[in-house]
Amino acid sequence: MDTLESLVIVRRLRVPIDAPADAAPAGWGEVAARQLDAALLSVGFTCSAALLERLARLPGETVVDLGVRVLAAVRGLVGDHVRHNAYFIDFPKNVPDTLEFWVGLLREAMLDPVAAARLQQPTLDLLTLPGYGRYQHTYADLLAAHAELIPLAGDGVTVLELGGSLESEARELYFSLAGSESPLAAEDLAALRSLASYCADQPERIPVRENRAVVNEVRLAAGRPLLVDTVTDVLRLACGCSGGDVTLAVPTRFRSFRRAERRALLQALDAVATPAKLGDVARHREQWKRLGERLHPHDYPRLTRAAHVFEVARGVREAAGFDGRVEAALSAGRTADAVQLLERAPGALLRRLDHLVRTGLSAPAVLDAAERAASGASGRVLLSLREHLQNRLARTAGRVFTNRYGRAWATPDTRAPLEDDVLARALDMLDSEIARRLSDPGELIVDPDVLDVALPLSGKAVAPGLGMLPRGSLSAVDGELLRLFVHWREAGRRTDYDLSALMLDAFYGNPTHISWTNYSNGFATYSGDLTAAPDGASEFIDIRLAEATQPIIIPQVNVYAGERFDEAAEAFFGYMTRDAVQEGRPFEPRTVRMKSDLRGSGRIVLPLVFLRGDDGAWRVKWLHLYLKGHPGFNQVEGNRVTASLLVRSIVERDYLRVRHLADLLRTKGSAAGGTTYIGLEAPADLPPGTRVYTPGTLHELIPA
Incomplete structure (x- = not known):
């Protein structure tokens, strides 16, 4: 409980x-x-x-x-459940110059016979010098060295x-x-699994198939009918029951199923394995083969359609996939035939709209088909296409692609531009269909601070936390001092994470950085490098925003050695803001504005970027990006080109925001609709019965 x-x-x-x-x-x-x-x-x-x-x-x-x-x-x-110590006890004061610090370590090493012997080696690893990379004082010593935080009325x-x-x-x-x-997100799927085991009622509609697989795990254990309508639904369920990945991105090692479970899975598979749906099997052929070894379909000779699934997986039976037929038509130049096929799958047609209007078929014909398909596509597809097309209005520095884990890459945009009349017609069609699906908001109250929050069209890369917003969201940064922090605790082997910050000019050039190789640059200060975290370690970067000479600040956390973010016992990142008169400890929980767990298989994370506008005000834009990096020794100096290109692509991208949906909602408001509030947090004086949408529930605004 x-x-x-x-x-x-x-x-x-x-x-x-x-x-x-x-x-x-x-x-x-x-x-x-x-x-x-x-x-x-x-x-x-x-x-x-x-x-x-x-x-x-x-x-x-x-x-x-x-x-x-x-x-x-x-x-x-x-993030206050751990003790945040700092390498330099007086941080952000009395942090030495980088070169001065290393010279001091070498001087001390020469006085130590064991360390002095290492200095005679052909190569010297500076990180192994005595006293480097580990706390030289206790947490109690740190507290004694810092004054109390001065609370201010403006504190959040x-x-x-x-x-x-x-x-x-x-x-x-x-x-x-x-x-x-x-x-x-993965954390939300885990929460859904716990809640599904507790709640007896079932929602009327579960549109996302990964969510349906999690709910089906509970239904299978309770012997209740399963919610499946494709063969892949059954595969997702089998993966979930085996402790595997219901998104099917990572192969699952299937467990042995009880006879009742095998019968239930095969019966569900037999009910949906029509010839038209067998084409989906090839996408996950190897996983179907492994599952067949656990389900023993030959024990159930009457379930012939279920057996056909495994025959397709083994190559014994042919089954043409839907995507394959579409690609064959496009490759042969039969665009009209491809569009006719895609009209059977409205969502697939809309996802390919940009490509289709650039092929041999006339754009009006493609748009006619899209208008017929729009009513059958999900609201999320409509909004995603709307965001995509509004970014075709103006050419940007490049295209950025992100997968479900937040891994990203950028490439130049080589697509032919779309005609203005084509874009205008498509955007009008999408807005009309989206508005038609929205419920009557009644009296709509919108907090201006939420207008630049991006709509959560996917939450997979966004780990839940404090103050978290979807990728592409913009929000104000209040306070004179910005303090970044990272904390990690290793699970089984020595792990060294490095908090760094890349600073760029308005044209994403002239790079400088703050990291363990450069402790300060005039307006930012690093708290010191920690190279192991058996009991947890914290690093900080203090930035005096009013003194910043570069308008783009990109925090990042690099895995220098040891465990990835998803292997560590604990890893999280966040930032605090303070006024200049506030001192306090390096970590003060009441000044934290954002905190989130770090995860993912990448070895470099770019959580967000701080941007100074023409008016001098600072804002933060959420990135939620992970870079692959190297197996070890990742440093900010080595990824600045990749990081700056990715960040520029996201900063210049026009994300679909709450502002757009609020404008559509205002056209539908009536006196009989009650009251709807959209904001970062709900005020206390809302009328009873008000429908409230805050960042944690913004996904509920997306129409079905």
Whole structure:
């Protein structure tokens, strides 16, 4: 139950309370509630008035027990569940010059007989010098060296709202995740799995197939009918039941299935394995072969269509795939035939629209087909195509491609431009269809700060966390001091992560950097390099924004040695903002504006980029990018060309934002529709029954 409670708190910022609403006032309940609120303020959170009033009416012991769990959840959310020490105890003060620091280490090594012997070797590894890369003081020493943080009225505070019962809150979160129109991050899929095991009700519609596979795992275990309509749905389910990847990106080692499970899987497969759908088998041929070895389809001779699936996988039976027929038609120059085929799959037709209008068939004919197909495609496909086409209005520096893991690459745009009238007609068609599907918002209230947040058309590369926004989102940076931080703890072998920052001019040139090879540059300071983290390690970069001479700052974390981000016991990145008068420790939880786990198979991560506008104000744009990097020794100096090209491609890309959807919603508002609020967080004075959309629930705005 504590896991579900924590999920609700960190994903919805709501505190579920099961105690009766009419519980009699008891002793020191109000005192305990005030003490909890004070503890929450120290880490940047506070109780709403409704939550505080409800807590005050509970027994004090209940408030204390609940408070312990709430505080643990939000401390993990903000990154305060670990001790953040710094290599240089006075950071950001008294950080030595880089060369001066290395000379000092060499001087000390010469006084040490063992270290001096190493200096006589043909090559010298500076990172092995005594005292380098490990804390030279305790966390208590660090605290003693720093003054208390001075709280200011402008400090951001996140409000925790009063929730309903744990059952109702878990059900609401479950329905939100299961019914998402956008693919979920790996952490959200894990949360969905936990919620599906707890919630008996099922959502009416589960559009994303990875989500459906997770729900089917629970249905299979309970002996309930499975929700499948393609053969691939069954393969995803088998992978999930084996602890594998339901996205099918990574091969799964299938476990042995019980007889009842084998029968259920084969019966579901037999029900959907029509000749038209057998063409999907070839996409995952090898996985189907391995699954056949576990399901033993020959034990069920009556399930002949299920057996055909494995015959196709082994090459015994032919089955032409849909994509293969389309590609064959296009290769032969029969564009009209390809369009006719694609009209059977509206989403596939719209995804290929740009390519089709540049082929031999006339653009009006392709657009006619697209207009007929639009009503059958998902809302996410319509919005994704809308974003794609609006970026064809003007040529950019290059095209950027990202996969489900956030791995990215960029390439020059060599496509022929689209005619203005073609773009105008396509955009009008898409906007009309999107607007038609939107629900009546009634009175629409939109926080201006949310207008530049990108719509979450895919959440796979975005790990949940505090203050997280979809790739391409823009938000303001308040404060005079920007402090980046990374924390990691190795799982089994020595691991060295390096926090760095690449600084560029307005034309993405003239690069400078801050890293373990360059401690300062006049407006930024590095906290010192740590080369191992058996008990956890933290690194920081302090940036005085008003003094910054370059308008583009790209933070990055490099794996110099050891475990990848997805192998480490723990790894997360974030940033804080402060005013100049605020001192405090290197890490102050109430100043954290963003924090998220690091994951993915890449060895370099570019979480976001800070941009200074013509008005002098700083804004942050979310990247969520991972670069492959090298097996070891990754440094900011070695990837600056790749990083700058990727960042420029994303900065110049016109992402579809909440602003666009809000404009469409305003055309549908009526007095009978109630009230809808869209913002970064909900104010306390909204009318009862208001539909609220914040970053954690923006995916619910995407129409079906």
